[in-house]
Amino acid sequence: MSKVRVESFAISIDGFGAGPNQSLENPLGEGGMALHEWALATKTFKAMFGEEGGTTGLDDQFARQGFDNIGAWILGRNMFAPTRGSWGDTEWEGWWGDEPPYHVPVFILTHHPRNSIVMKGGTTFHFVSGGIHAVLEQARAAANGMDVRIGGGANTIRQYLEARLVDHIHLAISPTLLGAGKHLFEGLNLVTLGEQISA
Amino acid sequence: MSKVRVESFAISIDGFGAGPNQSLENPLGEGGMALHEWALATKTFKAMFGEEGGTTGLDDQFARQGFDNIGAWILGRNMFAPTRGSWGDTEWEGWWGDEPPYHVPVFILTHHPRNSIVMKGGTTFHFVSGGIHAVLEQARAAANGMDVRIGGGANTIRQYLEARLVDHIHLAISPTLLGAGKHLFEGLNLVTLGEQISA
Numbered sequence: 001m002s003k004v005r006v007e008s009f010a011i012s013i014d015g016f017g018a019g020p021n022q023s024l025e026n027p028l029g030e031g032g033m034a035l036h037e038w039a040l041a042t043k044t045f046k047a048m049f050g051e052e053g054g055t056t057g058l059d060d061q062f063a064r065q066g067f068d069n070i071g072a073w074i075l076g077r078n079m080f081a082p083t084r085g086s087w088g089d090t091e092w093e094g095w096w097g098d099e100p101p102y103h104v105p106v107f108i109l110t111h112h113p114r115n116s117i118v119m120k121g122g123t124t125f126h127f128v129s130g131g132i133h134a135v136l137e138q139a140r141a142a143a144n145g146m147d148v149r150i151g152g153g154a155n156t157i158r159q160y161l162e163a164r165l166v167d168h169i170h171l172a173i174s175p176t177l178l179g180a181g182k183h184l185f186e187g188l189n190l191v192t193l194g195e196q197i198s199a
Numbered sequence: 200m201s202k203v204r205v206e207s208f209a210i211s212i213d214g215f216g217a218g219p220n221q222s223l224e225n226p227l228g229e230g231g232m233a234l235h236e237w238a239l240a241t242k243t244f245k246a247m248f249g250e251e252g253g254t255t256g257l258d259d260q261f262a263r264q265g266f267d268n269i270g271a272w273i274l275g276r277n278m279f280a281p282t283r284g285s286w287g288d289t290e291w292e293g294w295w296g297d298e299p300p301y302h303v304p305v306f307i308l309t310h311h312p313r314n315s316i317v318m319k320g321g322t323t324f325h326f327v328s329g330g331i332h333a334v335l336e337q338a339r340a341a342a343n344g345m346d347v348r349i350g351g352g353a354n355t356i357r358q359y360l361e362a363r364l365v366d367h368i369h370l371a372i373s374p375t376l377l378g379a380g381k382h383l384f385e386g387l388n389l390v391t392l393g394e395q396i397s398a
Contacts, residue, residue, distance in 0.1 A: 013370065013372070013396070014214070014384045014387075014389055015213070015214050015384065031390070171212065173212070173372060175396050176396060177389045177390055177394055177395075177396060178390060179388035179389050179390025179391055179392075180388050180390070180391075185213045185214065188213075189378040189379050190213055190376045190378050191230070191376055191377060191378025191379070192378055192379075193378075195376055196376075197212070197374050197375060197376060199374075
């Protein structure tokens with residue numbers, strides 16, 4: 001069966017997957033960009049945004065592996081848009097421009113369904129309610145035998161971990177402190193949930 | 200002025216400095232020994248317990264630096280003994296045998312003062328109440344210009360961090376999950392406390 005994977009998910013030394021006070025200016029919360037410096041510097045990420053160069057070492061290897069065999073993504077609503085609640089400005093098409101780096105169907109978890117958006121390059125954003133199990137079922141069907149990658153944020157990953165639906169998680173602990181924000185592990189006992197370190 | 204240092208303090212990926220259910224059999228809590236595998240494998244730690252060999256790389260370098268210029272230690276009561284409350288069995292002399300690896304005065308934070316214990320090799324255990332500020336003052340005086348190392352546990356370090364009394368902390372994130380136990384950062388905002396990553 002296809003796997004459910006979290007890849008290249010970065011947390012701070014104090015365990016936060018995003019900083020405090022997320023906003024249009026700070027989609028990752030205050031200080032949150034520092035979590036992703038390692039990833040953004042890689043050849044894999046630079047190529048996704050049409051840039052040349054980038055690092056080619058271990059970081060790039062992990063970044064690249066994270067995209068292997070992914071047939072669909074799941075994102076929390078807060079990963080897609082800075083707004084909350086009902087969709088006021090339906091012209092918002094995500095943070096990633098005309099051609100987002102997904103190139104496969106992307107399922108956005110929301111309590112407020114809306115019409116799908118077809119982007120350039122194979123990405124289609126679907127806005128689905130019904131809870132994490134129902135969304136995973138749709139994503140699996142769309143992935144068509146390939147794996148489903150849960151992109152985040154921390155709350156979404158935590159829900160899937162709690163439900164024991166994640167097969168594989170690659171965490172990157174970035175050398176930064178955020179102090180507050182979205183904590184990946186808060187209230188989770190990963191040992192009783194059966195998680196084990198493989199590497 | 201002499202510095203207050205936390206050195207080689209190991210936490211799990213999920214942020215715990217000790218596992219759940221600390222006891223005489225599991226002084227570091229269930230699973231807690233895994234936090235210290237890197238340190239126990241070093242030449243520095245092996246030598247402290249009279250053993251030969253051990254690793255001599257980066258881990259050993261950090262382990263060794265942690266002992267440089269230390270004139271006194273502070274330990275939480277739970278680092279010294281598995282018992283809580285008043286000292287029933289006053290024959291308990293710590294986990295470390297006749298000749299503990301400190302070789303300087305060690306101040307044990309407790310609400311239950313008792314007579315000091317002079318051990319072989321220069322270690323004296325002092326049992327002091329009066330709160331973290333008072334204990335630090337005594338430890339500084341005993342250190343006589345050298346630094347004071349706070350050995351742990353997580354609760355003790357957290358109290359000193361909250362009071363902004365720690366000058367330097369070296370954390371080691373060990374590749375293990377504990378799920379529960381003593382969390383080093385819970386309730387702490389290290390950013391507003393002014394902590395910064397130096398390396």
